[in-house]
């Protein structure tokens with residue numbers, strides 16, 4: 251595997267994945283969900299200058315689920331923040347549904363969920379989820395209806411009047427996801443939303459997120475440190491190299507997630523069972539191996555194909571959870 255040729259056209263995550271949405275060419279005039287072109291982000295100046303991203307290009311198709319994975323400090327969050335218009339590139343462009351990121355943010359194309367749920371402790375679950383709708387002037391009746399639907403979607407209908415500190419970490423994170431979906435975004439940006447949760451809760455929420463995505467058909471850009479999480483969730487895993495962050499490889503996943511689609515779902519327990527089956531499927535194990543191999547290019551790129559003397563070939567890139 252090698253660093254993508256800088257002369258080649260921008261890497262499109264929709265080019266090679268068998269289960270990703272149709273390539274843009276077959277979507278008529280529909281714009282990409284995300285189009286990142288030759289983006290560089292440099293922080294600071296002089297001796298303290300940090301090149302966080304170097305000439306990164308990436309396309310995410312509408313409805314596609316893309317994970318960003320790579321060693322700690324490789325620029326995953328920086329890239330996500332640029333897409334979210336929380337930061338600006340030093341050079342290059344970021345477009346969301348064919349418009350500059352700024353415009354997309356102002357017209358509320360995004361839903362955003364980060365590692366900390368970030369709920370307002372003095373507001374009930376309902377009041378937290380409806381906050382974006384209240385801010386954008388949605389009427390009371392429409393707000394109520396939408397929040398009821400969202401709380402149903404994340405399985406928290408019975409907790410609408412609870413306060414965040416009365417909920418578990420996983421439940422709080424589900425509230426945050428419901429809030430991020432409030433304005434029916436066509437793009438969800440998620441930075442390690444399950445990073446602080448125990449393994450069982452995490453796997454359960456991963457399955458729930460897949461179901462929610464199947465229902466809302468939102469495109470997702472998802473930052474994670476976990477290879478299995480990236481593979482389980484994604485149509486495509488984007489593997490980044492250590493700083494300066496570049497895209498090292500794009501790994502299509504190709505899992506059959508039909509059992510988690512809304513049309514066939516019977517209960518959360520049944521969905522969790524489908525999730526368990528997926529995690530032991532050959533296609534899952536194969537994709538985990540391919541992502542792991544792509545990440546281990548870190549050793550080769552450092553001129554250490556077999557690792558330094560005494561270093562295991564299975565040395566781990568810092569900050570990537572291989573479980």
Ligand SMILES: Nc1ncnc2c1ncn2[C@@H]1O[C@H](COP(=O)(O)OP(=O)(O)OP(=O)(O)O)[C@@H](O)[C@H]1O
Nearest residue numbers: 293294300302321322323324325326327328329569
């Ligand atoms: N506001 C900032 N000012 C200066 N440097 C920054 C800033 N934000 C990020 N960086 C630097 O940019 C690099 C990439 O950071 P970023 O947070 O994007 O990495 P990451 O891949 O998300 O890391 P992690 O996996 O550890 O969360 C790091 O070296 C970081 O120190």
